[in-house]
Amino acid sequence: MAASTGIKGVLNHLGIPRSRSAVSFTRTAVPEPAGFRPIRLSEADVRSAAEASRSVVSMMRLLNLPVTETNRRRVLRRIARYDIDTSGFDRTRQGSACHSGGTGLLAQAAPQDASSDVR
Numbered sequence: 371m372a373a374s375t376g377i378k379g380v381l382n383h384l385g386i387p388r389s390r391s392a393v394s395f396t397r398t399a400v401p402e403p404a405g406f407r408p409i410r411l412s413e414a415d416v417r418s419a420a421e422a423s424r425s426v427v428s429m430m431r432l433l434n435l436p437v438t439e440t441n442r443r444r445v446l447r448r449i450a451r452y453d454i455d456t457s458g459f460d461r462t463r464q465g466s467a468c469h470s471g472g473t474g475l476l477a478q479a480a481p482q483d484a485s486s487d488v489r
Contacts, residue, residue: 423459
């Protein structure tokens with residue numbers, strides 16, 4: 371079974387003749403997933419959120435966006451599009467043992483001295 375790309379491809383695969391009414395019906399009958407809804411962020415809103423924030427996550431919170439990977443990428447694209455200075459952002463990742471200098475649960479569970487495990 372071949373993968374269909376887009377509404378017209380799905381209609382063609384199902385054998386439904388392509389018409390404006392069929393395409394418009396599928397666009398209105400099938401709800402868009404929540405993560406793919408368009409958001410409107412003005413340049414002024416993004417700039418003011420960046421000036422008041424130290425990270426992209428805090429920007430998302432100021433902009434009343436759910437903290438998700440999709441919204442993080444959206445905010446990063448707006449930052450690049452509007453050429454917003456992020457030099458004041460804190461670059462360290464928090465909450466991850468791999469990136470935060472070994473202060474998480476994985477670092478606590480690891481043995482402190484490798485020579486104590488010698489058999």
